[in-house]
Amino acid sequence: MGSKPRSLSGIKPTGTPHLGNYLGMIKPAIQLQETHQTFYFIADYHALTSVRDPEQLRENTYDLTAIFAALGMDFENHAFFRQSDIPEVTELTWILSCITSKGLMERAHAYKDAMAKDQEVSMGLFCYPVLMACDILIYDSNFVPVGQDQRQHLEITRDLAIRFNHLYGEAFVIPEAIIEKEVATIPGLDGRKMSKSYGNVIPLLAPEKQFRKAVMKITTDSKSVDEPKDPETCSVFALYKCFAGKK
Numbered sequence: 001m002g003s004k005p006r007s008l009s010g011i012k013p014t015g016t017p018h019l020g021n022y023l024g025m026i027k028p029a030i031q032l033q034e035t036h037q038t039f040y041f042i043a044d045y046h047a048l049t050s051v052r053d054p055e056q057l058r059e060n061t062y063d064l065t066a067i068f069a070a071l072g073m074d075f076e077n078h079a080f081f082r083q084s085d086i087p088e089v090t091e092l093t094w095i096l097s098c099i100t101s102k103g104l105m106e107r108a109h110a111y112k113d114a115m116a117k118d119q120e121v122s123m124g125l126f127c128y129p130v131l132m133a134c135d136i137l138i139y140d141s142n143f144v145p146v147g148q149d150q151r152q153h154l155e156i157t158r159d160l161a162i163r164f165n166h167l168y169g170e171a172f173v174i175p176e177a178i179i180e181k182e183v184a185t186i187p188g189l190d191g192r193k194m195s196k197s198y199g200n201v202i203p204l205l206a207p208e209k210q211f212r213k214a215v216m217k218i219t220t221d222s223k224s225v226d227e228p229k230d231p232e233t234c235s236v237f238a239l240y241k242c243f244a245g246k247k
Contacts, residue, residue, distance in 0.1 A: 007036040007178070008141035010043040010083060013060035014051055017067055018201035020186035020194035023242050028145040028178065030072050038078040039139045040068070045083045045090070045131060049124045067204070083135065092134040093127075096160055099167065100130055104159070109152055133157035137172045145178040148185045149193060186242070187235040189217045 009029050011021060029040055042061050051057045061082060073080055083089065105111060108129050114121050132153050136144055137160075144154055154177045161172040185193050188200030195201065202214045218235050231237045 004035065004037040005142040006039065006140060006173075007032045007143045007145065008039040008041075008136055008139050008175075009145050010041045010046070010135055011064060012043045012047045013057060013064050014047050015060060015196050017064060017204045018194060018196065019204060019239070020188070020201065022204050023186050025145060026068065026071060030068075032143075032145065032178075033072075033074050033078055036143065039081075039141065040073070040079070041081050041083050041086075041135070043083045043135070046128065049122060049128065086138075089131070089134050089138055092138050093131050096134055096137075096164065097127065097130050099163055100160060104156065105129060108156065109149070129153050129156045130160070133160045136175050137161055140173045141175045142173060143178050144175050148179060151177060151179065187238050189214065189219065191219050191235050 007029075009025055011017075011025050017026070029038065032038055042064055044057060044061055047057055047060070051060070065080075068080065069075070105126055110128055111121060111126055114125060133156060136154070136157050144157075146154055154175065158174055161174050165172055165174075188194035188198055189202070190198065190200045192198055192200060202211065206214065218239075220229070220234065220236060223229065229237060
């Protein structure tokens with residue numbers, strides 16, 4: 001296993017997993033077990049920027065672990081862990097913070113989005129990309145499966161790794177993103193990116209009746225059911241492509 005390239009990814013336990021989580025992270029992560037040495041973790045530190053209830057955080061963590069198990073995670077041959085169980089990650093976060101400029105953090109999408117919405121910005125949210133960079137770099141990850149919306153975080157990670165290597169010698173592997181074209185950005189019920197913060201998700205483990213109800217809420221154009229849809233703009237078709245075979 002040691003000769004295989006190393007892949008890493010994490011998922012936040014911030015609520016019920018949805019279809020976007022499955023297509024953007026969980027499914028490709030499970031598939032990479034066949035070809036990569038994988039490191040996957042529950043990002044409970046990252047979740048602290050929005051989850052304040054410790055019992056809820058613990059329950060969400062268990063639920064995500066159960067989902068990975070149900071979908072085929074090989075716990076015996078691949079690493080699967082909780083972010084907070086590795087204290088060296090937060091130690092490295094301080095070290096990298098000391099070479100990270102304020103301007104770089106101000107360009108992060110999550111920070112700019114919060115500012116645009118006039119939301120409170122904690123230091124946890126502001127420094128979020130540094131912790132994410134450490135999650136990746138500390139395990140010498142070669143590849144990181146991400147959605148299109150996470151590409152910037154990986155670019156920041158690469159920038160920090162290159163700067164650190166320049167200052168102190170070749171310490172970090174420079175990671176590359178794995179982004180599946182069909183699932184680069186998963187559309188939600190309203191056509192925007194599927195996200196719990198937008199309230200436009202399709203729950204992954206919803207009962208059939210609830211799942212069908214959510215699907216029927218997907219926003220489409222004003223054409224009748226029988227009229228052809230434009231596959232380039234139709235959210236239903238975009239979701240269908242993620243599950244349909246090539247034929």
